[in-house]
Amino acid sequence: ILNVEQSPQSLHVQEGDSTNFTCSFPSSNFYALHWYRWETAKSPEALFVMTLNGDEKKKGRISATLNTKEGYSYLYIKGSQPEDSATYLCAPLNTDKLIFGTGTRLQVFP
Amino acid sequence: GAVVSQHPSWVICKSGTSVKIECRSLDFQATTMFWYRQFPKQSLMLMATSNEGSKATYEQGVEKDKFLINHASLTLSTLTVTSAHPEDSSFYICSAQGGSVYGYTFGSGTRLTVV
Numbered sequence: 001i002l003n004v005e006q007s008p009q010s011l012h013v014q015e016g017d018s019t020n021f022t023c024s025f026p027s028s029n030f031y032a033l034h035w036y037r038w039e040t041a042k043s044p045e046a047l048f049v050m051t052l053n054g055d056e057k058k059k060g061r062i063s064a065t066l067n068t069k070e071g072y073s074y075l076y077i078k079g080s081q082p083e084d085s086a087t088y089l090c091a092p093l094n095t096d097k098l099i100f101g102t103g104t105r106l107q108v109f110p
Numbered sequence: 111g112a113v114v115s116q117h118p119s120w121v122i123c124k125s126g127t128s129v130k131i132e133c134r135s136l137d138f139q140a141t142t143m144f145w146y147r148q149f150p151k152q153s154l155m156l157m158a159t160s161n162e163g164s165k166a167t168y169e170q171g172v173e174k175d176k177f178l179i180n181h182a183s184l185t186l187s188t189l190t191v192t193s194a195h196p197e198d199s200s201f202y203i204c205s206a207q208g209g210s211v212y213g214y215t216f217g218s219g220t221r222l223t224v225v
Contacts, residue, residue, distance in 0.1 A: 004153070034212065043114065043219075044203075046212035089154070096207070097144070098214065100154040 002026055002094055006101035013080050014109055020076045021104040023090030027071035032093040035064055035075055038103070039086045047075075047088075080108040112138045112209030116217025123194055123224055131189045131220045133204035140206035143187035144214075145179060148201040157202075160187050194224040 005024045013019050025033070032051045036044040048057045053068040061078045077084055087105045091098040113136045123129050133143060141162050146154040158174075160166040160181035168174045176198075178190040187206075191198055202220045209215035 034214070036216075041119070041218065043116075043216040046210060046214070049212050096142075097156055097159070098205070099156070100146075102151070102153045 002092060002099040004090065004092060004099055004101035006088075006090055006104050008104060009102065010105040010107070012107045012109065015081060017080050017108075018076065018078045019080055019106065020074055021088055021106075023073045023075070023101055025071050025073075025090075025092040025099075025101075027068055029094065030068045030071075030092065031095070033066055033073050034091045034093065034098060035073070036089040036091065037086045038089055044089060075104075077106075080106070082108045082110050084108050112136070112215045114140070114204060114206050114209070114215045114217040116204055116220060118220055119218060120221040121223070123222070125195055125224055126193055128190055128192045129194055129222060131191075131202055131204075131222075133187050133189075133206070133217045135185045135206045135209060135215070138206075138209040138215075139184035140187070140208055140215075141184060142207040143181055144205040144207070145177075145187075145189050146203050146205065148203070154203065157189075191222065194222070196224045198222065199224045 035047040038044040048064045050066040055066040064075045066073045087103040089103045091100045115134045143160045145157045148154045157172045158166045158168045160179045166179035181187040204217045205214045
């Protein structure tokens with residue numbers, strides 16, 4: 001069973017602050033890593049799918065890096081805005097199944 | 111973009127009754143649907159994988175007779191919690207394979223409370 005850990009569990013930041021979270025996963029049998037953004041009462045929204053060691057992806061103010069050899073991924077948000085408030089989930093892909101971490105709950109205060 | 115419509119978003123039922131949760135893919139065909147459950151402060155845990163026209167595959171520890179999954183068409187998968195008990199109270203969410211370049215499209219989840 002894959003053990004996926006995300007830290008911190010929760011984060012409160014001021015508008016304009018930059019922030020980052022960590023996702024740790026077993027590096028063996030790695031296929032891909034998914035990042036999702038999940039707002040309350042909505043569907044999880046895919047942010048990135050990363051496959052290659054050293055991969056770096058960017059979407060607006062959000063970016064992510066991947067290290068498959070040591071089994072971790074970082075998600076960065078530059079200049080956080082209140083609308084970034086959500087839970088951010090990472091999920092490594094094990095064959096065709098996504099294995100989720102518990103998420104990092106981000107709250108951005110104006 | 112692609113949408114998976116999940117209903118109901120919340121339901122309260124009496125102990126011993128059954129509850130059906132539907133996930134419908136809009137604008138795309140979902141050959142495979144995944145069903146997850148989330149208890150408070152825990153991660154989304156995969157319960158079962160359903161493929162259209164065949165029996166679902168359940169994860170270890172998930173009772174197939176209690177959580178009936180039907181995937182009779184390419185756009186509809188249902189999860190029925192039979193003879194529900196308070197310990198079945200949880201958040202249930204489906205995910206369809208496809209509909210997105212990212213590979214998976216999620217429903218918005220169902221909060222089940224069994225009283």
